[in-house]
Amino acid sequence: MKNLGFPSKRAPVYQDIPDEKWNDWRWQLSHRLNTVEEFEKVFKLTPSERKALQSDHLFRVDITPYYASLIDPEDENDPIRRQVVPTAAEIVPFTGMMEDSLAEDMHSPVPGLVHRYPDRVLMLVTTQCASYCRYCTRGRIVGDPSATFSRDEFEQQIAYLKATPQVRDVLLSGGDPLVLAPKLLEELLTRLREIPHIEIIRIGSRVPVFMPMRITDELTNMLKKFHPLWLNIHVNHPNEISAELAEACDKLSSAGIPLGNQSVLLNGINDCVNIQKKLVQSLVKIRVRPYYLYQCDLVEGAGHFRTPVAKGIEIIEGLRGHTSGFAVPTFVVDAPGGGGKIPVMPNYMISASDHKVVLRNYEGFITTYEEPTSYEAHDPKKCAFCQAKAVEPGQSGVLGLLEGERMSIKPEGFDHTHIRGGKQHRLRENVNKWKPLGIGDGEEKSEGD
Numbered sequence: 001m002k003n004l005g006f007p008s009k010r011a012p013v014y015q016d017i018p019d020e021k022w023n024d025w026r027w028q029l030s031h032r033l034n035t036v037e038e039f040e041k042v043f044k045l046t047p048s049e050r051k052a053l054q055s056d057h058l059f060r061v062d063i064t065p066y067y068a069s070l071i072d073p074e075d076e077n078d079p080i081r082r083q084v085v086p087t088a089a090e091i092v093p094f095t096g097m098m099e100d101s102l103a104e105d106m107h108s109p110v111p112g113l114v115h116r117y118p119d120r121v122l123m124l125v126t127t128q129c130a131s132y133c134r135y136c137t138r139g140r141i142v143g144d145p146s147a148t149f150s151r152d153e154f155e156q157q158i159a160y161l162k163a164t165p166q167v168r169d170v171l172l173s174g175g176d177p178l179v180l181a182p183k184l185l186e187e188l189l190t191r192l193r194e195i196p197h198i199e200i201i202r203i204g205s206r207v208p209v210f211m212p213m214r215i216t217d218e219l220t221n222m223l224k225k226f227h228p229l230w231l232n233i234h235v236n237h238p239n240e241i242s243a244e245l246a247e248a249c250d251k252l253s254s255a256g257i258p259l260g261n262q263s264v265l266l267n268g269i270n271d272c273v274n275i276q277k278k279l280v281q282s283l284v285k286i287r288v289r290p291y292y293l294y295q296c297d298l299v300e301g302a303g304h305f306r307t308p309v310a311k312g313i314e315i316i317e318g319l320r321g322h323t324s325g326f327a328v329p330t331f332v333v334d335a336p337g338g339g340g341k342i343p344v345m346p347n348y349m350i351s352a353s354d355h356k357v358v359l360r361n362y363e364g365f366i367t368t369y370e371e372p373t374s375y376e377a378h379d380p381k382k383c384a385f386c387q388a389k390a391v392e393p394g395q396s397g398v399l400g401l402l403e404g405e406r407m408s409i410k411p412e413g414f415d416h417t418h419i420r421g422g423k424q425h426r427l428r429e430n431v432n433k434w435k436p437l438g439i440g441d442g443e444e445k446s447e448g449d
C-alpha cells in the first residue's frame with residue numbers, strides 16, 4: 001500500500017512493549033486503561049476527569065493503549081481524549097434526555113433485534129466494545145456484560161429473521177461485532193447466510209479505529225466468505241486516521257468489503273467545517289466513503305456533546321461543492337422516539353413555477369432548470385418493477401401518498417378531535433362521501449393503518 005503519510009504513534013509508556021505484543025489485539029484488549037492510576041501514566045488528568053472517573057454509575061470506561069497513544073498528552077481538549085475520557089459534564093442531566101432515545105427496545109420484536117425499517121434490521125450481537133465512546137447511543141446496555149445477549153436470545157433473533165422474508169439486509173452491531181470471539185462471529189455469519197432472503201450483511205464496527213491490529217489476514221479471509229458484506233467504521237476526527245487504520249482499511253477493502261464511515265457531530269470535537277473537510281478528504285484517501293454525519297442523540301451523558309442542528313447544515317454547506325461529491329456524508333437526525341434517520345440539508349431550490357425551477361449552487365450562482373412541457377407519466381401498470389415491488393405494510397409513508405395508496409396521513413387522535421364530541425347524525429351517516437375516487441382501496445383509513 002502506498003505510504004499516505006498518516007502518523008503511527010505510541011505513547012512513551014508503551015515504547016518498550018515488544019512489537020509482537022503491541023500488534024496483538026488480545027494484548028491491546030487486556031491492557032486497556034480504565035483507572036485514574038493507569039491514565040496518569042499516559043497524561044495528567046484534569047480535576048473534572050478525575051471526578052468523573054471516581055463517580056458511581058459511570059458509563060463504562062476502557063481505552064486501548066493504541067487509541068490512548070493518539071492523544072496529545074499536553075492538550076486537555078484533545079479531540080480523541082474528549083471522545084473517550086469522561087468529564088464531570090457527563091453526569092449532568094439535560095432536557096429531552098432519555099435512556100433509549102431512539103426507542104430501539106420498543107421496536108425490538110425479540111431482544112436485541114431492532115426492526116425499524118421495512119426491509120432491514122439491526123441485530124445487536126454483543127454489548128462489548130474495544131473502547132467506549134462517552135456519547136454512546138446505546139449506553140443503556142453497552143459495556144454491561146450482564147446485558148449481553150444469551151444463546152437463547154440469539155436463536156430467537158435467527159428464528160424471527162427466518163420467519164420474516166421482507167428482511168433483506170441485516171446490520172450487525174452492538175456493542176462491536178468485531179470484538180466477538182472469531183469462532184462465534186463466523187458461526188453468526190454462517191447462520192445468517194443460511195437464510196435465503198437475506199441479501200446483504202453489514203457490520204458496524206469501531207474496532208478498526210480503536211484497535212486496527214484486530215484486522216488480521218485471518219479475519220479478512222473469514223469475512224470475505226460471506227459476501228456481499230459491507231462494513232461501516234466510525235471516525236469522528238482526522239486525528240483518528242493513523243498509518244495503522246489506513247492499513248486495516250486497506251486489508252478490508254482488498255478483501256472486497258466496501259467501507260463507509262459514520263461519524264457523530266460533537267461539540268468541541270468536530271463541529272467545524274474545516275475539521276470535517278479534512279476528515280472526509282482523509283477518509284476517501286483510505287478508501288472509506290463518508291456515509292452519515294449524525295446529530296448527537298438525546299442520550300444520557302451526551303448533553304455537553306450536542307450542537308444545534310444548524311451546525312450540521314453549516315457543515316454540509318461547507319462540503320457540498322467544495323469537495324468531491326462522494327466525500328460528502330448525509331447529515332441526519334435520528335428521530336427521538338424512534339422515527340428513524342431524517343436527512344437534513346441546506347435548501348438548494350429557491351423557487352418554482354409550472355414550467356421551471358430556480359436553483360442555487362454552493363457558490364450562490366442562481367440558475368433555472370426548464371421543466372419539460374410534455375411529460376408522459378410513468379405507468380406503474382406497465383412496469384414490471386412496480387408490479388413486483390415489495391410491500392411495506394403500514395410504512396409506505398409519504399411515498400404511499402404519492403403512489404395513491406391513500407389521500408392523507410392523520411396525526412394520532414385526529415378523527416376523535418374533529419368529531420368534537422358530537423353525536424352520530426344524518427350528515428355523518430354516509431361515510432362514502434369521504435372516499436376519494438381512484439385513491440387507495442376506497443376504504444377510509446384511520447391513523448396507524
Ligand code: SF4
Pocket residue numbers: 128129130131132133135136137138142174175176206
Ligand atoms: S463503539 Fe459504538 S457501541 Fe461502542 S461505545 Fe462507541 S458508539 Fe457505543
